[in-house]
Amino acid sequence: MPSDTVSRDAVLDAMKEYDQLSHQELAARFSTPRSRKYVVTHDAKEYDIRTLLSIVRSRQAAAHHIEHAGTADDHKDITLLRSLGFPIRVTRPDPSSVQFTETDCHLFKKYPQRVPWNAENVPPQDQSHFKEIWNKLKLVAAWLESSMRTDIPLQSNTSILQPNARTARDMWCCAFPATVSNKSYALQAALIISERGAEICICPGGGKSQITDTGKANSAAAQFHALQRKLTSVPLQVITAVEQGLPPEARFRRSWRMEAGSGEFTSLQDWLAYAARPEGAQASISVYLDPGELEEAGTYINDILLNTANAVAPLFEYCYLGEESPMHPVSLFDVDGLRALATEPQHRLKLNENVYRSVVSAIRSGKHVILTGPPGTAKTTLAELICQLAENAGLCEGHTLTTATADWTTYETIGGLRPRESGAGLEFRDGLFLKELRRKRWLVIDELNRSNFDRAFGQLFTVLSKQPVVLPYEDGKRRPIVLLPSGTKTVYPDRDYDVISIPESWRIIATMNVFDKSLLFDMSFALMRRFAFIEVPVPPRETYRELWANKISGASEEHRNAINAILDKLYGITKHKEIGPATFNDMARYALEYAGDDPLSGAESEELSFQLFYSYLLPQFEGISQPAGKSLFREMRSLVGSGNEDRLYRTLTAVLGLDLGPLSSLQAIDSSENEMEF
Template identity: 35%
Template sequence: MITFTREDCQVFARYPESVSWRQVRKGDQEIFKSIRGRLKQLSEEVSATVKAGSVDLQAKTSLPTPNGRSPRDIWCCVYPASVPNKSYSFQVALIISERGAEICFCAGAGTSQVADPDDRRRLEAILENTRDKLTRIPSEVVNGVERSLGKEWFYRTSWHGQPDKTEFRSLREWLNHASSPQGNAASVSVYFDPNELTRLGDQIAEKFRETLRTFTPLLEFAYGRLEREPRRIAPIPTVEFGSATLLEGFEALSATNLQIQEEFFSRFVISLAAKPFVILTGNSGTGKTKLAQLFAEWLTGGLSESHRGHAVVPVGADWTDNRNVIGFVNHLRRTGDDTPIYQGTAALDLLLSALAEPERPFFLILDEMNLSHVERYFADFLSAMESRKAVPLHSEAKPLQTADGRTVPHAIPFPDNLFVIGTVNVDETTYMFSPKVLDRANVIEFRVTEEQAAAFLTKTTGGLTTVEAAPKGYAEAFLRLCRDARETPSSDLALATHSRNVQAQIEECHRALRNLFVILRIHRQEFAYRTISEVLRYVYLDFALSEHQDSWRWNVPIDAQILQKVLPKLHGSKRRIGSLLTALAKYCERGDVEEATSFARDETNADTFNANEGNRFPTPQFPGSYEKLCEMIIAVRRDQFVSFIQ
């Protein structure tokens, strides 16, 4: 029978300042050792007898003589056996000190005396991976754990905190903080003062076991076997987002009187699924913002009333830093305890909502995003989108509150369920995008043809109407499709399970990418690994969402990706890129890489290419890219300068 009493707590009170172990009285030394022995026995019993789902556990107990001095507390913990060092793991701990006992589910300190740099990097990688998983725990799991906790539990930024108030409003908010780089030592704690500890008797051991059982779902999700196997693209068991769903979305948006072609809508949705950052460019009034807004409303409108699935944020010309996106600490407004208010934004509210509901998609629509330099206000997002590192928010001593009571941690990870759509107009009041921005996005150009303009003039319907929400389950199915595609290695996107015909077409995709690389490299404009991976992901999704997979053709998605991923980064003078544009046009015309490279190397030869509309090749291999390149060639010859976005 393991118990702890008031007398155990009093021994810590006799040494409020840590002293040399030699200065500790013999009787007190024995008490410290006894406390440590009981904690060690308890943690080893629990790790051996209590199962945390599929997670094997190990035990750790602190020494009674840390650094040869008297202890301020003595603790034990159980944590996953797969983690070599408990400081880099989430764990369940019991701490005995002068104040009584604290039982908590907590994050490790994230620091330890690990001499080998390689070992330390591996431990840091384990912790980073665990944090990433915790941000994706489904709400039903989090809510189930929270319901098991009583009001006596406190959400804290650190163990050892005074048991006076909680610092987060919910377990989800605490998880968002604990999953950030500032989340080391964050804890969900319950406290027992010395008298309560004495009255508990041997029930303290059962409280410890009960805490482990309560938080097992979180440990299972972060460390369990279910997450150890890499995810693969597979049919969704409940609702599948497939070609029929895609058609339903197109019909729903068309019913609002939005002027859009089915092929264009498909490219937009596939681009979002392949990479959660899409830029829509084109003349003002073509429906760029409305497409983004109506799609978000269609997909998320059928969710709960509390679910705000999208936000349209107009970008201002005065956005010179990220405060208009992620907010800032407002020292002029303070709470009752003299803590500054965090000045929130619509974008930050959406970000926090996305973190709170990781199984649902959210859409941030940045309207006219090039009214200011994108790198000035969006650089943190661009970096976090790729690195999966946290976006820093503030450096105050503890999490802050917005005016409406939302908790804002020191940093937040970029949610993988957040989709960013930017709309772009080009005139004398706007700024061009840097290659860094364009390389991370699919750029889709809105164009109104003569036939579309004529049809619009003769239509009898009124203005835009509201969109009918998609059936329940579509939003979650879309997000599952996106996550599966993103998390599948590029080498697995070869569609190996399909027919030889499809295999041959995938080889054609690979060949086209190699040829494009060779042509672009002549002018030092070649793409890198990220572009290759994202193009292959787009190709897979185009096949997966194809209505007639037996007649699927590889050149259609490759044409779209040349148009959306390769050409947008090309801009400059005729001398710099004139022959390159001609070489790419020749390649898109017939797929002949040798002919294309000869044009890329010879500017005189390139000038013989006739890009005028009446002289263009009637059946190019990549028609959309070919047409755009011919237009850019005409523009660069006329103006001596050209860019994709004009």
């Protein structure tokens, strides 16, 4: 019977029949298995929810002369009974005797490699020990499911005792929302026992599993995507409540099952921003206990788990019960946020403060951005970090990086007619820009100067001016395609047009080498005024030294000194053309590999100097003047040695096309200068 036909009076009448029957009589008369977990409390009595509603529905079925199906859904039944004013109590398992010991952890250490589960590889006493740990985790999981302080119906899961009939490297249990079909796609509270001790973690589940049914896999993936979308808009009051409730030992980590240590993130806001991204699917808020601490904790480990889970209950409820709050992003698009991202250990950008201020001001004032500067100044990295901050702030749903080419036309950027997959006729296919607009993703265009700007951007000029454009193409339903900036008053009904809405926050972030500034004159003024041009200058010399020193910090002192001396001298030739520190970081890594284990001889240092110049610096000197070319030769000759001067001469003349005159004349100049110095 439909649930809305169940009344409070019907439930009260069913309670009277329930009171008159023994458990055996109830089981014999009503085929639906008991819940054993949820009970209705009324007049100091308790009623199993499945059995109680089975009585109600059996009566209704008899009254309507239909057969009672006998199925049950605890969570729907709980919702129904609560709506009728009946309180629900969870009958909780008792883990009061459950504790984990150092011996439990040593068992996993005994089997670092997974071995077949048989008496030959795993003695019976170890098999029993594994099963004991597993049973304890099952009890903890059931207790956590019923004890966590949340209105969300939960379910629990425990790892497989013998995965693929082999020993396990660790065992875990978790509780997660009952509305999610698979724990790998849900926010969950988990306990992991391994040779390292215990890890209590709050995590999004990973977003991957071994589901083979395509429909179920797609449904689970959609649930995970919805979770990550909610993580981008957690209200500040929820963030504050969680941070205040978490134990001081909690660490914000990139993944579970990492070595215990300080977290990669300093705040819940930063962690949420990471967990909401594709690469953050395994992010974890973790509390660690080593084997000794775990044994010392005894049964208190269960309280630590429950207290941590209860601390994040507001986050669970927002993600699975709350309405999305796009006006409360996990971070702001501001100078502090951009600087914080740029200076994270994996980036270590050393940029002028004015760069951060200029970028944020341009984006927030409605401009698209072109970053200019010498090669190697981290323009592309900065462009992607700008987009990452925008995603964290709820301004976009990610970004796509592409490199411009001379072949670009509106066919590649906007779209055009292409053969149908069926082979029958042509159809319009979105180009790169339209694809990203539909997905609300920002676009990063590297080396914009490679393209013919006006030819590649086409109708996008008008859109960048916040004016609607009707493209000369139709979609599969023969509707004209319209690019419609937000706030446009012109109305294009969906029934007549394929409308691509362009959010006010949508941006293009492009990069351009400063050497190509002359190409700016090839850009129409119509395009130029739609972008803010922001220079990313080279930093001071000491910043170069600091950055490349970090790359070779693991080398011996002798090697560090040798590589530092070479890079310092190569830095000197950047007076002819500015080259950013990223190039020198690459050179430092190359030099470290080249050096090997033995000290560098003089000849090896000269050869390394030549290889670094040829592989990393030479292309940057294209277009250098003849006088500067001669100066470059003399400076490099002193670094690569007389034995390499012929190679150096041929390289500069053949690759850069410099007319340096006869090699003998350059040698004569050097000889004359040396005599004068003497």
